[in-house]
Amino acid sequence: MxxxxxxxxxxxxxxxxxxxxxxxxxxxxxxxxxxxxxxxxxxxxxxxxxxxxxxxxxxxxxxxxxxxxxxxxxxxxxxxxxxxxxxxxxxxxxxxxxxxxxxxxxxxxxxxxxxxxxxxTLESSEEPSPIFEPVEAPPTGSPYQRKGTKLIQSQPSSASISSIDLDDTAVEPKLSHFDARTLEEIELDLSKYPSLAPEVQDDIVQKYRALEKRIREEGLYQCPYYAYYLECCSYVALFALSMIFLRYGWYTTSGIFLGFLWHQLVFTAHDAGHIGITHNFHVDTVIGIIIADFCGGLSIGWWKRSHNVHHIVTNSPEHDPDIEHLPFFAISHRFFKSLRSSYYDRVMAYDGFARFLIPYQHFLYYIILAFGRFNLYRLSFEYLLGGQAPRKGPAWWHRWLELVGQAFFWTWFGYGIVYKAIPTTSGRLAFVLASHIASSPLHVQITLSHFAMSTADLGQGESFPQKMLRTTMDVDCPRWLDFFHGGLQFQAVHHLYPRIPRHNLRRTQNLVIDFCKDVGIPYAIYGFARGNGVVLGRMADIGRQAKIFAECQRVVATSEDLGMH
The missing domain is CATH 3.10.120.10 (Cytochrome b5-like heme/steroid binding domain)
Structure with a gap:
């Protein structure tokens, strides 16, 4: 060419x-x-x-x-x-x-x-919309082709589906139980959300862009700096309380207040990571590094790398790192197939340990999340020391500043407090556990907005705004509780417009709700308690499927041992 x-x-x-x-x-x-x-x-x-x-x-x-x-x-x-x-x-x-x-x-x-x-006439090697749609003919661009009364998958898709009978719920022998369930989930989403027809999706996109223009004109991208001044005062107060209790030997209480501080600081780091404070890339990045690395021991660079992917392929079992938590959690039956993660470049093995844990994941949910911060330390060091951070370009120096920040954190926290200021092993253990568990509501808040939502792949024909609203939910709470949720309760709004400062998300929510009514997209919103119940119900359902899957494997293995092929 x-x-x-x-x-x-x-x-x-x-x-x-x-x-x-x-x-x-x-x-x-x-x-x-x-x-x-x-x-x-x-x-x-x-x-x-x-x-x-x-x-x-x-x-x-x-x-x-x-x-x-x-x-x-x-x-x-x-x-x-x-x-x-x-x-x-x-x-x-x-x-x-x-x-x-x-x-x-x-x-x-x-x-x-x-x-x-x-x-x-040019046969495309990969058609654009890997979806199943029970219509008279396969949609334009679908990887499914009609064969009699069945749709046969002719192109690869992330769902790995073979075929489904259009006359009945029966499926071909080659179609596994989990493939059939995947198709059921896709059909359910297709029935609840607007058509994937190009003209429908184009209309959604045009109205989504018009809403963005209105949001900008109303000044909702402008940062309310006074709100950060008030929050900085609360940060200082929490740290002072932690140090006071540490001074008097109340190590558990001191750790709890430090955990509360980390929990609150992450909200501002989240804004900085999305360039939502000063809207200057380097200034906001430095703010994020000071908060995440120097104060919290976590890499803001790692978070950006992971979080950007999450915002693009939200709730995709094969691609979204924010829902890839095997062997501890599986929010889709598709994890039972030992999927390959495109983010981690490895197979997420559904091994014996996973088979043991997943049936009980709804009981272990809060316990495991209580220790989630330890895993974030590991991921941060993998990013900073494992060659994932940019070594050249405008962000070349960010990694070095982060490494300084890590050294600073482990000096003041690990050496200065845990080792030097606390004289006993039991006191150190109590302080570390209390501080890390006290910050764990953050992990609940993050998973709450996605774990109960759809993981179905509707293909490349689905518009960005529809996909974000289909895979994300908001948490309803009174205004006086906004400080606790830190803006993360408005995840659906945030996913549509990630760079809006979180203090403006409540005002933006009303505009987004009107947009959803206009285009016919369901707007998912639950109260905090109800949202937790929905997530636990979803995890319990996947756990039951895991038990059935294990029993089927046992029966098949036994049958093969007896020569009953």
């Missing part, structure tokens, strides 16, 4: 061939962005970009990036597209792409575009 100018029009087939050659290309505001050179330097990590390859990433980019960052992206334009873009499944999600055949290459070099009729 010959070189083209930055204003040249590319066809979908040409873009497919470029991606097949290993190029990192996505669509932004009608332009093709080639991000290969930027991939190693992206402050938010390479995974979030890889999930956008072959897709129109306009809404994701707008949600997660500042105006300055989007301006810099213009220098990576390689051409443009015309008309509505039909998304590919990104390679990181299992999408496969064909290179150009010699005859295609010569034809495409001499033309700017090809007609829809010509493109329809």
């Amino acid at each position: 010959g070189s083209k100018s930055k204003d040249a029009v590319y066809t979908r087939r040409e873009v497919e061939a470029l991606i097949a050659d290993g190029r990192t290309i996505f669509v932004l505001d009608g332009y093709l962005i080639k991000a290969d050179a930027w991939l190693p330097y992206h402050p938010g990590g390479d995974k979030s970009i890889k999930h956008m390859v072959g897709r129109d990433a306009t809404d994701e980019v707008n949600a997660l990036h500042s105006t300055e960052a989007k301006e810099r992206m213009k220098s990576y334009r390689m051409g443009r597209i015309e008309g509505r873009w039909t998304n590919f499944v990104p390679p990181i999600q299992g999408g496969k792409f064909r290179k150009l055949f010699p005859e295609e290459s010569s034809e495409l070099d001499n033309t700017v575009d090809i007609s829809e009729a010509e493109e329809s």
Whole structure:
């Protein structure tokens, strides 16, 4: 394929061939962005970009990036597209792409575009919408093809489904129990949410973007700095109380107040990580490093890398690190298949330990989350010492500042308090456990908004706003409890517009509710107690499925031992 100018029009087939050659290309505001050179330097990590390859990433980019960052992206334009873009499944999600055949290459070099009729004759290596939809004919772009009364999967999808009978609930022998359940979940979502027809999703996107403009005009992106002044006063008070009780030997009480401080500090670190305080990338990053690394021993860089992916592929068992907690938790039956995590680049083995724990996960939920902070220390060090942090580009020095912050934290906390200030082993243990358990409500808040929501994959045809609202719920609470939840109770709003300062999310919520009514998307909101009940019910249901799965495996193994094939 010959070189083209930055204003040249590319066809979908040409873009497919470029991606097949290993190029990192996505669509932004009608332009093709080639991000290969930027991939190693992206402050938010390479995974979030890889999930956008072959897709129109306009809404994701707008949600997660500042105006300055989007301006810099213009220098990576390689051409443009015309008309509505039909998304590919990104390679990181299992999408496969064909290179150009010699005859295609010569034809495409001499033309700017090809007609829809010509493109329809080119068999795509990976169709854009891995969904099942019980309609008279498979939807355009679906990986399912009709064979009699069945839809047969002809293209790979993250759901790994084979077929389903359209006349009855019966399925082919090749279709496992879990594949059938996956299809049931997809069908349920398709019945509850707006159609995936392009015109419907385009209307949702246009109204979502219009709402963003209204939010900006109403000043909801402006940070209320006075609120942070009040919170800083509470931070100082909590730390002072912790030190006072430490001085008088009340080690458990001292630890509890320190845990309360960590719990509150994370809310501000979360804002800084989303560039939601000063809206300056480096300033907010430094604020985040001071809070997360220096004060809390956690890496803000690790959090950004993980959290950006979470915001793009929310609640995807194969791709979202925020729900990948085997062997301790499984919020979908699909984890029983030992899925490969695209984030961790490893198979999440559903091994003997997982088979033992998962049936009881609803009983262990709060106990395990109470010790979640210890795992965050591990992940932080893996990020800072394991080569995941950017070594070049605008964020090259962030890692070094974080390492200084880690040294500072473990000096004042590990050596200064735990080792030097507390004379007994029992006192040290009480202080450490109390401080870490007291901060654990944060982990409950984070999981609460996603663990009970859909994990079904509706394909690349689903719009960004619909996917966010389908996989995220809000927690309802009185205004006077906002300090406890720290804005994390407005997760559905936050996922739509991540850079809105959390103090403005309550006002934004009313606008989002009106938007949902307008476009017909259900808005999930529960009270805190009810939300916990829904999550525990979901985990109990998955636990029961795990027991059934284990029993089936035992029966099959016994039958094979007896020669009963």
